[in-house]
Amino acid sequence: MSSPPLKLDTPRLAVLHEAYRDAVRAKRWRSVLIAVCVAVGIAVSAVSAEVDLGKLFTNIDKFSSYIGRLFVLESGQMVWTDPVEWYWGLQRWLSLLGETLLIAYVGTALGAAAGIVLAFLAASNVSPHPVVRAVTRRYLEFCRTFPQLVFALIFVIAFGLGPLPGVLAIAIHTMGALGKLFFEVVENIDMKPVEGVAATGASWPAVVRIGAFPQVLPNFVSYTLLRFEINVREASVMGFVGAGGIGQDLIEAIRKFYYADVSAILVLIIVTVALIDFGTERIRHRLIDAGTSA
Numbered sequence: 694m695s696s697p698p699l700k701l702d703t704p705r706l707a708v709l710h711e712a713y714r715d716a717v718r719a720k721r722w723r724s725v726l727i728a729v730c731v732a733v734g735i736a737v738s739a740v741s742a743e744v745d746l747g748k749l750f751t752n753i754d755k756f757s758s759y760i761g762r763l764f765v766l767e768s769g770q771m772v773w774t775d776p777v778e779w780y781w782g783l784q785r786w787l788s789l790l791g792e793t794l795l796i797a798y799v800g801t802a803l804g805a806a807a808g809i810v811l812a813f814l815a816a817s818n819v820s821p822h823p824v825v826r827a828v829t830r831r832y833l834e835f836c837r838t839f840p841q842l843v844f845a846l847i848f849v850i851a852f853g854l855g856p857l858p859g860v861l862a863i864a865i866h867t868m869g870a871l872g873k874l875f876f877e878v879v880e881n882i883d884m885k886p887v888e889g890v891a892a893t894g895a896s897w898p899a900v901v902r903i904g905a906f907p908q909v910l911p912n913f914v915s916y917t918l919l920r921f922e923i924n925v926r927e928a929s930v931m932g933f934v935g936a937g938g939i940g941q942d943l944i945e946a947i948r949k950f951y952y953a954d955v956s957a958i959l960v961l962i963i964v965t966v967a968l969i970d971f972g973t974e975r976i977r978h979r980l981i982d983a984g985t986s987a
Contacts, residue, residue: 763956772953780957786942790961793938796859796931797924803860804867805917808833811868812875813901818884821897830876836869841927845936856937863924863931874916875909882908911980918973925969929962 738744764772772779780786811829813819820826841862848858887904895903932940939958946954 759952762952763959764953766953772956779953782942782954782957786939786958786961789932789939789942790965792856793928793931793940794925794965796856796936796938797863797921797928800860800863800928801867801917801921801924803864805871805913805920807864807868808871808875809913811872812879813905815872815876816879818880818882819887819901819905829872833869833872833876836865837873838869839866841866842930842934845931846934849935854935854937858934859928859931859936859938862936863928866927867920867924871916871920875913878909878912878916879905915977915980918977922966922970922973925966929966 766772766775766778768775768778811833814821814825815829815833817826820829844862844865845858848861852858852861882905886908887900890900890904928938928940929943930940932938932942933944935941939962943955943958943962945951946958
């Protein structure tokens with residue numbers, strides 16, 4: 694038989710109710726304090742960044758009118774009424790778009806390969822020495838600290854205009870970003886296979902290759918595909934600083950007010966990125982499902 698419910702006397706029940714109300718009141722005050730701090734932070738940031746809401750609402754129509762002009766040909770017709778005129782430079786744009794994809798692909802491949810090696814040096818559970826781990830982590834932090842456009846601008850000055858600066862910029866930033874993700878994956882592996890290989894007297898590279906790498910390979914591929922999606926978008930604007938790709942013609946069209954050309958190039962980029970996102974997402978989901986079922 695179940696025991697009867699516990700009955701509390703009125704004074705004790707009143708004390709519990711008061712304690713509950715105090716806890717709820719304290720939680721509400723914390724929420725209010727956090728909200729006030731966030732509001733103050735936004736206000737200070739807005740003042741520091743010279744955000745002018747009056748100017749924003751006064752000129753908002755210029756933004757909408759610019760978007761409208763993007764879909765009007767020089768003849769005054771809408772762009773979809775004359776696709777041949779709209780995409781007059783399709784052959785050149787496709788060539789530059791292919792260059793953009795190659796920049797993203799090569800940069801991602803180089804960055805991922807370097808990130809894999811550095812990840813095992815930075816992971817606390819398999820790194821050969823604490824000093825090596827610390828130095829590698831600081832190096833990865835440096836690589837992902839600066840935006841890719843900054844690296845691209847530096848390499849353009851060093852190597853001149855073209856796709857090479859874009860490849861190097863993407864590779865370095867990808868190495869830093871993926872290296873961090875990779876070593877976090879390595880730190881969560883099952884150490885029993887690693888310890889078993891190490892017990893045979895194998896060298897450190899052999900221990901990593903046989904005991905650790907097979908466990909993390911699906912996650913490494915998944916993260917690399919995700920990074921490739923990001924790098925395709927990043928490579929699309931590398932031409933802004935002369936690092937090759939479709940961004941070269943895009944920034945020129947923007948500066949010269951070739952509105953229809955801007956919209957044509959943007960549509961090509963959006964469609965390409967969407968297709969790549971869809972394809973890599975399907976592959977990543979299959980890899981994750983395979984890893985889960987295994």
